[in-house]
Amino acid sequence: xxxxxxxxxxxxxxxxxxxxxxxxxxxxxxxxxxxxxxxxxxxxxxxxxxxxxxxxxxxxxxxxxxxxxxxxxxxxxxxxxxxxxxxxxxxxxxxxxxxxxxxxxxxxxxxxxxxx
Amino acid sequence: xxxxxxxxxxxxxxxxxxxxxxxxxxxxxxxxxxxxxxxxxxxxxxxxxxxxxxxxxxxxxxxxxxxxxxxxxxxxxxxxxxxxxxxxxxxxxxxxxxxxxxxxxxxxxxxxxxx
Numbered sequence: 249x250x251x252x253x254x255x256x257x258x259x260x261x262x263x264x265x266x267x268x269x270x271x272x273x274x275x276x277x278x279x280x281x282x283x284x285x286x287x288x289x290x291x292x293x294x295x296x297x298x299x300x301x302x303x304x305x306x307x308x309x310x311x312x313x314x315x316x317x318x319x320x321x322x323x324x325x326x327x328x329x330x331x332x333x334x335x336x337x338x339x340x341x342x343x344x345x346x347x348x349x350x351x352x353x354x355x356x357x358x359x360x361x362x363x364x
Numbered sequence: 365x366x367x368x369x370x371x372x373x374x375x376x377x378x379x380x381x382x383x384x385x386x387x388x389x390x391x392x393x394x395x396x397x398x399x400x401x402x403x404x405x406x407x408x409x410x411x412x413x414x415x416x417x418x419x420x421x422x423x424x425x426x427x428x429x430x431x432x433x434x435x436x437x438x439x440x441x442x443x444x445x446x447x448x449x450x451x452x453x454x455x456x457x458x459x460x461x462x463x464x465x466x467x468x469x470x471x472x473x474x475x476x477x478x479x
């Protein structure tokens with residue numbers, strides 16, 4: 249596809265269950281970002297992948313959150329033992345590597361997670 | 365630390381009016397990029413406009429323009445002839461190139477265009 253895609257678009261789960269959220273970046277984009285957006289709030293940075301460099305995990309709120317990325321393609325955000333406060337929209341974005349570009353990010357439609 | 369501040373949590377204007385959204389940022393860097401993103405109720409984030417710090421000329425995209433004041437570290441967005449479809453959250457964002465490429469977002473301004 250032409251844009252960033254995310255799946256599922258909506259996820260309802262029970263407290264304590266694990267969830268996996270998927271992001272397919274734009275082909276050729278080496279940088280990939282995950283954000284959390286609580287209802288009516290701004291974007292909260294979670295994690296950032298750039299090429300083969302070690303990811304920047306500085307935004308992950310707890311050790312229940314983890315993310316993986318295979319090469320420069322798909323990324324999966326995993327939340328273990330979900331809590332009600334994890335309910336939010338999880339947005340993924342990708343961008344070209346810095347050199348020669350303006351660094352603008354392109355966002356997916358997000359996954360709305362509801363933890364009951 | 366680099367920060368982005370949007371001091372207006374919410375604004376409302378009548379259709380066809382001009383509205384200005386404020387944004388200030390803090391950095392010790394001299395070269396950087398600034399962005400305005402729009403997030404309509406559909407929640408899809410859309411890049412509205414971007415500005416390179418080394419360019420003195422303010423960026424313009426149709427009805428959207430910025431007032432970039434580098435010395436004051438200010439980057440406001442002006443929407444002219446506002447339309448109902450402009451109703452959205454607007455986020456100001458900042459990035460330093462050749463560092464970690466991580467974009468820092470402000471907390472957003474919710475803009476309502478009234479008919």
